[in-house]
Amino acid sequence: MKKRALITGITGQDGSYLAEFLLTQGYEVHGIIRRVALEDPEHRLMRIQHLQGKVQLHAASLESHPSIFKVISTVKPHECYHLAAQSFVAYSFEDEFSTLNTNINGTHYVLSSIKECAPKCRFYFAASSEMFGNTDMVPQNETSRLQPRSAYGISKVAGYHLTRNYREAYGIKAWCGMLYNHESPRRGHEFVTRKISMHAAKIKLGLTNEIYLGNLDAKRDWGHAREYVKAMWLMLQQDRPSDYVIATGQSHSVKDFLNTAFSHVGLNYRDYIKSNPELIRPADIQILVGDSSKAKRELDWKYNVSFTELVQEMVDADLELIKETLKSKNH
Numbered sequence: 001m002k003k004r005a006l007i008t009g010i011t012g013q014d015g016s017y018l019a020e021f022l023l024t025q026g027y028e029v030h031g032i033i034r035r036v037a038l039e040d041p042e043h044r045l046m047r048i049q050h051l052q053g054k055v056q057l058h059a060a061s062l063e064s065h066p067s068i069f070k071v072i073s074t075v076k077p078h079e080c081y082h083l084a085a086q087s088f089v090a091y092s093f094e095d096e097f098s099t100l101n102t103n104i105n106g107t108h109y110v111l112s113s114i115k116e117c118a119p120k121c122r123f124y125f126a127a128s129s130e131m132f133g134n135t136d137m138v139p140q141n142e143t144s145r146l147q148p149r150s151a152y153g154i155s156k157v158a159g160y161h162l163t164r165n166y167r168e169a170y171g172i173k174a175w176c177g178m179l180y181n182h183e184s185p186r187r188g189h190e191f192v193t194r195k196i197s198m199h200a201a202k203i204k205l206g207l208t209n210e211i212y213l214g215n216l217d218a219k220r221d222w223g224h225a226r227e228y229v230k231a232m233w234l235m236l237q238q239d240r241p242s243d244y245v246i247a248t249g250q251s252h253s254v255k256d257f258l259n260t261a262f263s264h265v266g267l268n269y270r271d272y273i274k275s276n277p278e279l280i281r282p283a284d285i286q287i288l289v290g291d292s293s294k295a296k297r298e299l300d301w302k303y304n305v306s307f308t309e310l311v312q313e314m315v316d317a318d319l320e321l322i323k324e325t326l327k328s329k330n331h
Helices: 013-024 035-039 046-051 065-075 089-094 096-117 151-170 192-204 225-236 254-264 293-299 307-330
Strands: 004-008 028-033 055-059 079-082 122-128 174-179 211-213 243-246 273-275
Touching (some): 004 065, 013 046, 028 065, 055 065, 065 096, 079 096, 079 225, 096 122, 096 151, 122 151, 122 225, 151 174, 174 225, 192 211, 192 254, 192 307, 225 243, 225 293, 243 293
Parallel strands (some): 004 079, 079 122, 122 174, 174 243, 211 273
């Protein structure tokens, strides 16, 4: 019998890579999408268009417990990967209420529905390095103090504790993956990494001549999303639920990302950079770097993509995307 997996946030970067991976493992893959995605599939289902017919999609909202309950009671998944969230940290400063409501209540609705309808289902919660905030431990591991610095980080801490509580109080097999920043050509345009790769491509092709950014000195542990979804799956194959930091163990600044992206297309980023104080967060985290020794030891998870390879892949993909878009406009 095929294993059934349910992915919330299947239309996002991580959801699309995970769906692809699970299909290669022989899973029957189901995904939860918002109803508006069905009305605008060209844009909202863009990352999973190539999977149409291979995955089964269900309309529901993280803001509606009955809709989540209905999907889980229908699918009765063996594994549930809860990836959907309001995940853009800068936006969480502008709209703290919807970030907290969607992320905390949505996680609670999924866990509660699993407890009632599919108690043997293994559950994965997408925790985040943002939970650590300005912790004094560098690098951070599973035991580091949680000091979130944004509504997004706070919502993830709440989801992390909800998940652990369902594990300990109700015996739900539930894992938390504390993933550090993970990028790819499928990253949303609002994130700084994609903004950089897209602008490097646009400037190279003569379509613009400047890029506005905030804090260039912030350091993050950037990995490839495609590698990180394998870690999610490996967690749910273990006998005993636990929590894992997933990271590369290397930290790079926004400046490093800029330099790698622009030099890849033969440009010096300093010629095009413009500072915008509005893009600096009210409470920023200066450095995040993760220690994933536990994942390497217990899951046998290995990370295989260098920082330079990741950045260059993103820039190359954006160059291709822009060229294709221009070509289709001219026809």
